[in-house]
Amino acid sequence: MSKTDGAFVQAETGLHEVVRLEDVTKVYVMGTNEVHALAGVNLAIHQGSFWAIMGSSGSGKSTMLNLLGCLDRPTSGRYYLEGHDVSRLSDDELSEFRLKHLGFIFQSFNLIAQLTVRENIELPLFYLGWDPEDSKQRAAELAEMVGLGERLNHRPSELSGGQQQRVAIARALANDPSILLADEPTGNLDSVTSEQIMDLLGQLHDQGKTIIMVTHEPDIATYAPNCVHMRDGLIDRITENGRTLEGVR
């Protein structure tokens, strides 16, 4: 698979770029084989936009999310996050970036079982070194915002799936991240609850949050005005505010 000289995809203008990927590749070595999970991706995402990343399994969408989430480093190419080149940072520096700029929502919620709702929401603030009183208050506000103000002292096991995902969203918002990264956020939820969660993400988008969501469900992807379709480690096509740019590869 060869690298392509694809053009940059521009999102709506006027707002600054939160994410800029320049010819990013990711190669995994498996025994003697090289697997090109990403084969040269260019993408720019502007502040306040809501993106879905779609594609079948093996298309590179998970790798893409890991890179965007600073959980991994590209094999080659550049990744600018909030203007900083994060493609060559050390493990500690990447942790710092995640802590300050990113919020994660997972398919299986990933709340910490031994912590209460409040403590789960406070977790990023704990690592940020916030004052306990301040983080308590912030956690309460966030829980209120996702509609779980009454459940602060419950444990995750006492909550329904939808409620757990709300807590996870509140936790992801605690550090006021530049980007909210969602990995199949509705994958473990029924359709009614899925709709509620997507509505919540929609509200957050309306409030100006930048959201990037990986999903393989077209229904869910429609909540995002913009969509990247991945195939074989490359961007196959981009739908931006209804306009489709074909053959960007």
Next chain:
Amino acid sequence: MKKSRIWRSVLLGINTLMLHKLRSMLTMLGVVFGVASVIAMLAVGEGASKDALEQIRKLGSNNIILSSQKPVEEESGGSMRSPFSVSMYGLTYDDETRAMETFSRIRTTAPAKIVRKEGRLGTRTLDLRLVGTTADWFRLVKREMIAGRTLLPSDVDQKAAVVVLTEYGARRLLATRQAVGQSLRLGGEYFQVIGIVRSEGGEGSSVQTPDQQVDAYLPITVARERYGDVVSIRTSGSFIRERVELHQLIVEVENTDHVETVAAGLEQMLKTFHPKGDYRISVPLALLKQAEATKRTFNIVLGSIAGISLLVGGIGIMNIMLASVTERTREIGVRRAIGAKKRQIITQFLIETMVLSTLGGMIGIAIGVAIPALITYFADMATVVTSYSLLLSVGISMSVGLIFGLYPAKRAADLDPIIALRHE
């Protein structure tokens, strides 16, 4: 801020451990028993050796104690002999002079000559065991004054008719402090009581103090002149007459370094002049060294046993923590994704193991302090819980947590967050 974060981590650790109460308790057991055994064993060992060491130390580490001993062949043949014959053995006045003249390192010698006489104080009459000695004796065997004074060199030189009662003798004679200044009749003569000294109650000790169960001291010159060297002992209807010049001779050496050489020299000298072997030589310093060596060996053995149990405890903790890391892979992934650094994951798991081991250590201390108390109560054995053994155990249990927690914590921190998040 930093401090409160660590405190919160500790609370979180406790919180996490409380989720699996039974498991945490079982994990702790190894450390609990390890620490308890360290403290209990050291307490028993310390208690056993303390008295013995104390006793030996009292005899003076600069001293060499020579005692007269009835030769074996005479002892066995004793009953066959004529009732009027005199058995002669033991240290002589010449030995004392010879020792003083031969060894320049000897500072002083203090002889002891045991005499038995009927004594009478006030209205009470008793058979008394008396020791004729010199002024130096009291210094060399470290006898504490209760009242009055002890013998002076002038008492010895001028053959003064004075006695110093021991506490033991005073009790037998029903004498109080007021007895000082009174007259004690010994045989037909009157002696002035000049003081009372504390007796050495060395019951059950490994070393016999030379003057145990003695009622009074008097100047050796007086004892020698008035009572001579022959002692008659009544045993089961017959008399045994013994001629012993000196029953004991304490030799004080200038300093501790020369004790062993002088002791060897004395041994040689006595061997030459006493072919019957009617003497015994004991060196408190050697005994002390021996007792200390024994104690050290004892402590090493106990320490190794305790060390092994702590090692097993530590491995137990490590095992559970490794299982816990595997079980909580997801949690680690989430924390890393949120932005926790490797160091913070290590801290979290280390704190957990250290909470476990320290808590285990504390419970262990409680049990370890209770066991010696129970031993003392039920078995009537002396035990000493030393503060250093407590500090040692706290230190050890915390280090066990640190050492055996490090590897699981490192394992947790080194997990790839992407893989950790995908872990089922």
